[in-house]
Amino acid sequence: MPQQWQVHQRITNASRQSPEALVNLELRDVPKPVPGPKETLVRIHAVALNARDLLVLTSSPLYPVPTSAGLVPCSDAAGIVEELGTDSVWKAGDRVILHPNTWLNGRDERGFDITKAFGAGTVAGTLTEYMVIGDERLIKVPEHLSLEEGSVLPTAGSTACHSLFFVPEQPVGDGTWVLVQGTGGVSTIAIQLAAAAGATVIATSSSDEKLALSKQLGAHHTINYRHTPNWEEEVMKMTDGKGVDFVLDVGGAGTIEHSLGSLRQGGIVSIVGILTPAKEIDIVPAILYGAKTVRGQLGSSKTMSEELVRRVDADKIRPVIAKTFEWREAKDAFELLMNQSEVGKIVVKGVTAGSA
Structure with a gap:
């Protein structure tokens, strides 16, 4: 069966930099999801970690959305389209970035709803083998980037782009x-x-x-x-x-x-x-x-992410990856994130990323 990492609050008072909080992260088997109309089934090949993911893992009061039991954490990923729902505009085999929130257009921050972003509250995130996602929330990975590099773009890249070019x-x-x-x-x-x-x-x-x-x-x-x-x-x-x-x-x-x-x-x-x-x-x-x-700086629209991808493609920018972990090493990846010592992003490979 497909797998996903889930957050279960075994320890509720650990700090975001305490390795004991890693007990909250558990690997589970789950059914394979099925795409509906104008949706795609994406096989996740790389997940980039963010500091926010530690706040979610530890149910930190610093993050305004409470973590629900069984939540799939993480917001950033890149993968390959595997199946299509009816009327989908994508193709099987497309390499894609998943836009992690429901803010699609423009630069007005009122379009961002923190309660609807991947990997927090009750909204399942990207640390999973498969995700079903609406067509409108996918962006093609620039050809010069690997899927691991592409996974860095949704939050880290879009936050930088939003700050520099839209503020x-x-x-x-x-x-x-x-x-x-x-x-x-x-x-x-x-x-x-x-x-x-x-x-x-x-x-x-x-x-x-x-x-x-x-x-x-x-x-x-x-x-x-x-x-x-x-x-x-x-x-x-x-x-x-x-x-x-x-x-x-x-x-x-x-x-x-x-x-x-x-x-x-x-x-x-x-x-x-x-x-x-x-x-x-x-x-x-x-x-x-x-x-x-x-x-x-809170969230970015898909408009901003598309501008980021345009700039990354035009200038052949390659995001910096500090270290890449295998799927079953996700806890090790989170522990390294706690150290706040790495240059660039920490990435977890998907279940079958080694063959991609």
Whole structure:
């Protein structure tokens, strides 16, 4: 029978970085689903993990949607169309990315419903052998990418694309300065996208080795924040005292003051993660007297994902994969994700991905 990983709350008080929470993840046999009209049956060949998946696994209060018993986790995947429902526009054998939410068109964030996204609440996710999905939520994988690389695009890639090209009044491009924190999945593809668009990119990390990789991906300047804890001062030197136009902030409370200190007047910080511990801060003066904008980045529309795929295809961008795990090693993949130490994305192969 087909298989899927499910979340069963054996431990409910574990932190998102506690390996003991892995007992909540169980492999189960399930019936093979059947596609209905204008639907396809996709065999999943690769699933990319996100920090959100740890919040779901541990039923963390940091995530606003409670985890239901038996939930299939994860939101990001790429696979191959295997069967078609009546009137489907796809073909058997098509390589596809699964758009993970119901927000299909445009840039108005009110189109995103967090309760209807894959892999949270009661909505089954992608860590499964087969998925039935509506035709309108599939996107072709660029030909130059593997299915593992394609699986990185739905959340990490689309979040970066949304932030860089759909948020600013003047999208990132020639003449703009962009600061990207870290070297995780969103950060690495953001560096690639921004550099390909013509922006000057500053990358920050705690590791010189990771910063060297950031340079290879297209970063023009790098800052090790362990050596330079007040890194906003270094940013100001690099930009002749003006500051950057845009910051992609993955840390949250622990980094937002530095991010605001790096911005030019009227600049934008997009918060895409909460990787640092909570702390009391007062950012109002920096926002008010700098006419600066801080916005949360939550979800992306299919329109944005299609723009991402267009840019990835045109610039032949290859998402960075830190490590790939076999299907039955999913718990090991989650444990590595807990360490927050990898460059790029962690990917779990599908049941039969080895033959794809």
